[in-house]
Amino acid sequence: MAEQISPTRSNLLARRGSRRLAVQGADLLKRKRDALIGEFFALVKESLAAREMLQQSSKDAYFALFLAKAWDAPEAVESLALARPAGLELELQVESIYGVKIPKITLPEFSKELPFSPIGAGARTLEAAVQFQNLVEAIIKVAATENKLRRIGEEIKKTSRRVNALEQIVIPGIQGEIKFITDTLDQRALEEVTTLKRIKAKIDLDEATAKGLVTAANEIGAGL
Amino acid sequence: MPDNYAYINARVRAMHSKLITEKLEETIQASSYGEFLRILSESNLGADIGEATAAGAGLPQLDAALSRNFFSTAQKVVGMADGSSGRDIALLFARYDLLNLKAVARGKIGGRSAADVIPSLLPAGSLKPSVLEALANAPELGNLGGVAGLAATPLASAFRKGVAQLATDGDLLTFEVALDQAYYSTALSEASSSVLKDYLRREVDGANILTALKLKAQGRTENLEPYFIAGGREVDKTRFGQLASGNGGLEGLRAFSGLSDASDLSSAETLVRGVLLSNAKRLYASDALGIGVVIGFLKDKEREVAVTRLIGRAKYYNVPLETLRKEVGGNGN
Numbered sequence: 228m229a230e231q232i233s234p235t236r237s238n239l240l241a242r243r244g245s246r247r248l249a250v251q252g253a254d255l256l257k258r259k260r261d262a263l264i265g266e267f268f269a270l271v272k273e274s275l276a277a278r279e280m281l282q283q284s285s286k287d288a289y290f291a292l293f294l295a296k297a298w299d300a301p302e303a304v305e306s307l308a309l310a311r312p313a314g315l316e317l318e319l320q321v322e323s324i325y326g327v328k329i330p331k332i333t334l335p336e337f338s339k340e341l342p343f344s345p346i347g348a349g350a351r352t353l354e355a356a357v358q359f360q361n362l363v364e365a366i367i368k369v370a371a372t373e374n375k376l377r378r379i380g381e382e383i384k385k386t387s388r389r390v391n392a393l394e395q396i397v398i399p400g401i402q403g404e405i406k407f408i409t410d411t412l413d414q415r416a417l418e419e420v421t422t423l424k425r426i427k428a429k430i431d432l433d434e435a436t437a438k439g440l441v442t443a444a445n446e447i448g449a450g451l
Numbered sequence: 452m453p454d455n456y457a458y459i460n461a462r463v464r465a466m467h468s469k470l471i472t473e474k475l476e477e478t479i480q481a482s483s484y485g486e487f488l489r490i491l492s493e494s495n496l497g498a499d500i501g502e503a504t505a506a507g508a509g510l511p512q513l514d515a516a517l518s519r520n521f522f523s524t525a526q527k528v529v530g531m532a533d534g535s536s537g538r539d540i541a542l543l544f545a546r547y548d549l550l551n552l553k554a555v556a557r558g559k560i561g562g563r564s565a566a567d568v569i570p571s572l573l574p575a576g577s578l579k580p581s582v583l584e585a586l587a588n589a590p591e592l593g594n595l596g597g598v599a600g601l602a603a604t605p606l607a608s609a610f611r612k613g614v615a616q617l618a619t620d621g622d623l624l625t626f627e628v629a630l631d632q633a634y635y636s637t638a639l640s641e642a643s644s645s646v647l648k649d650y651l652r653r654e655v656d657g658a659n660i661l662t663a664l665k666l667k668a669q670g671r672t673e674n675l676e677p678y679f680i681a682g683g684r685e686v687d688k689t690r691f692g693q694l695a696s697g698n699g700g701l702e703g704l705r706a707f708s709g710l711s712d713a714s715d716l717s718s719a720e721t722l723v724r725g726v727l728l729s730n731a732k733r734l735y736a737s738d739a740l741g742i743g744v745v746i747g748f749l750k751d752k753e754r755e756v757a758v759t760r761l762i763g764r765a766k767y768y769n770v771p772l773e774t775l776r777k778e779v780g781g782n783g784n
Contacts, residue, residue, distance in 0.1 A: 293768070294778070296514070296760065297757055297758075297760040297764055300573065301760075302550070302570070302572060302573040303571075303573075305570050305571035306553065309557035309561055309567065309571060310557040310561065310623060339670060341665075342624060343623060343624065344624060344628045344631050345665040345678065346658055346662050347550075348665065349720070350661065350665070350720035354716070
């Protein structure tokens with residue numbers, strides 16, 4: 228790669244600028260990665276709590292359903308379930324954490340009002356319905372935190388890859404180019420100095436010959 | 452004196468003696484779900500339990516078997532009677548029509564398919580399974596009132612009227628409350644037996660108490676009147692309002708005096724069920740030549756099915772024996 232670059236002073240300046248930018252970029256990415264790691268570990272705690280809540284809610288909800296189906300009859304439970312719409316609409320917003328786009332899910336608000344007659348509706352079925360609303364909330368919470376966690380994790384990996392690419396490939400590459408240009412320019416400068424010295428010695432020899440004062444030093448300097 | 456209760460009650464007593472609740476302890480002690488099914492297969496439930504014992508069968512098959520058994524038992528009892536006893540027994544079993552008609556309306560208003568609605572139907576009332584299927588398959592709410600065979604239930608006219616209104620305003624809650632009211636008012640006005648009327652009045656009290664507590668849990672304080680069922684013995688409108696608003700209402704209750712100890716709605720329901728069950732048991736023992744035996748048997752049969760479902764679930768999921776005993780014992784046993 229370095230061989231294809233024109234070893235000019237302007238290229239050298241451009242490469243030095245690129246190196247400065249790459250080092251600053253790597254530094255910035257490292258700081259972003261550190262911030263994301265901090266966010267990730269804070270979320271791990273939240274995620275574990277959400278998982279624990281989900282487990283407890285599942286246990287409570289299924290035990291409540293267990294009792295409701297036993298005491299109120301499965302047909303009555305199924306029948307009351309028909310009165311509520313089968314789906315659930317959720318409100319999603321996208322928020323940005325250090326440039327990572329994360330969906331923010333708003334927990335649905337369940338109405339306490341019953342869409343069916345409370346006369347004859349089994350208390351255990353109503354209790355199971357409340358427990359399942361809690362379960363839905365717990366599922367949404369787990370989905371939201373784990374999605375956030377996964378996206379931040381992916382961003383940490385991506386940022387680390389970028390830092391590595393800058394530190395291991397881009398910056399050493401630019402360093403190599405700078406070295407190549409510097410070496411070439413130094414070489415050219417040396418050659419110019421040598422040429423000038425020899426011209427000067429030739430002029431000195433010509434002047435000495437004209438005056439008849441040629442010395443051995445004049446002859447060596449002129450390359451004779 | 453009712454016409455043929457001597458015959459009906461002799462048969463009902465014979466059916467009662469075979470209830471599995473008589474060997475409840477044996478089923479609770481069953482070491483596994485398989486062992487539990489074995490005990491059931493040797494009981495009065497044996498004829499219906501076949502599918503539940505097949506390889507790969509689980510709780511849905513057990514539930515279906517128990518529902519089938521309850522349905523066939525109900526059909527037997529309803530089929531034994533005619534004349535005034537037949538009408539009274541049909542009124543008693545019309546509560547299942549009420550549940551089925553509400554389920555059909557819920558399904559239709561929610562745009563559910565017949566396949567969604569049919570599992571929530573229990574054909575233990577006056578409506579035949581074919582009529583219930585026709586109701587579930589009716590394409591729209593407006594068609595429900597015209598289904599052939601609907602007239603078999605005492606709730607037919609209330610249902611037709613309610614469905615016509617429901618098709619217009621889509622107000623399921625008002626429809627259901629009106630149908631609930633229609634069931635109790637029809638049963639109380641058309642029952643010829645004073646024992647049945649007395650039992651229904653007690654049941655109305657229980658329903659009013661629980662409805663008031665449910666309204667209280669919802670935080671509803673206004674427009675409570677439509678939910679009050681008239682005809683109870685102890686719970687009048689004032690007491691209903693007090694219970695619903697949380698301003699007393701429990702003092703002075705005789706049959707349901709234990710309600711002040713109920714910590715939540717479920718425990719209140721357990722207590723109300725217990726009171727109604729012991730009332731039914733008392734009628735079973737005392738009204739030898741009346742509908743009391745049928746009422747007692749119906750409540751015991753309902754309890755048998757519920758307890759069997761509970762024990763079945765407990766055995767299927769390996770629920771600890773102590774938890775199971777507490778749940779069975781805490782519900783009127």
